[in-house]
Amino acid sequence: MTLILASESARRVELLRRAGYRFEARRSGFPEVELDDPRETALANARGKAGAVAAASPEAVVLAADTVVYLPGGPDGGILGQARREEDVRRMLGLLQGRMHEVHSGVAVAAGGRIAVRHAVTEVRMRSLRAAEVEEYARCGEGVGKAGGYALQGRAAVFVEWIFGDYTNVVGLPLPLTVRMLRENGIEPG
Ligand SMILES: Cc1cn([C@H]2C[C@H](O)[C@@H](COP(=O)(O)OP(=O)(O)OP(=O)(O)O)O2)c(=O)[nH]c1=O
Numbered sequence: 667m668t669l670i671l672a673s674e675s676a677r678r679v680e681l682l683r684r685a686g687y688r689f690e691a692r693r694s695g696f697p698e699v700e701l702d703d704p705r706e707t708a709l710a711n712a713r714g715k716a717g718a719v720a721a722a723s724p725e726a727v728v729l730a731a732d733t734v735v736y737l738p739g740g741p742d743g744g745i746l747g748q749a750r751r752e753e754d755v756r757r758m759l760g761l762l763q764g765r766m767h768e769v770h771s772g773v774a775v776a777a778g779g780r781i782a783v784r785h786a787v788t789e790v791r792m793r794s795l796r797a798a799e800v801e802e803y804a805r806c807g808e809g810v811g812k813a814g815g816y817a818l819q820g821r822a823a824v825f826v827e828w829i830f831g832d833y834t835n836v837v838g839l840p841l842p843l844t845v846r847m848l849r850e851n852g853i854e855p856g
Pocket residue numbers: 672673674675677678694698715731732733734735748769811812813814816817818819836837838
């Protein structure tokens with residue numbers, strides 16, 4: 667059975683490879699939506715990405731994911747999407763620093779004309795940051811293209827005091843959940 671990862675994300679490719687699977691990666695082209703709720707947003711986007719690729723390859727098992735950063739509480743709370751440019755990284759880190767936030771991923775597996783979706787959430791606490799740290803990080807470019815404007819697997823590791831939950835979920839693909847879902851569809855590593 668062919669496994670297709672419906673993703674262009676280098677992080678997702680790397681995580682799935684590390685878990686030992688053989689697969690092809692394909693762009694989904696699905697236009698992401700943002701709903702009020704982070705869980706529903708991640709699930710809808712994961713389902714949409716998997717569905718788009720499965721429509722073109724109905725014989726394959728298609729895996730997709732979506733990762734959303736959510737800042738709970740307060741007037742400035744809400745979903746933080748992917749940082750598109752340096753200013754977004756500056757603004758998002760300004761909001762996240764000194765507080766706890768949630769990272770939600772939706773995972774979808776399309777097989778045999780059906781799509782199963784599940785969700786994982788990890789809490790992340792960022793320490794207070796100096797203006798110069800935010801500035802330097804924004805300029806280094808690492809946060810661009812990342813949900814919430816930072817990469818825990820990169821230089822932003824020094825900003826994070828603790829996490830509660832699955833680390834791989836924060837990086838973009840919750841592996842324990844993914845392994846379980848693939849196993850349910852007869853896909854094993856190797
Ligand atoms: C919070 C955080 C997010 N991210 C990344 C993971 C995701 O790739 C990205 C969130 O964007 P997504 O919209 O989930 O994914 P994508 O557009 O990069 O890829 P595709 O739709 O093709 O699968 O943010 C990190 O790499 N590290 C982190 O610490």
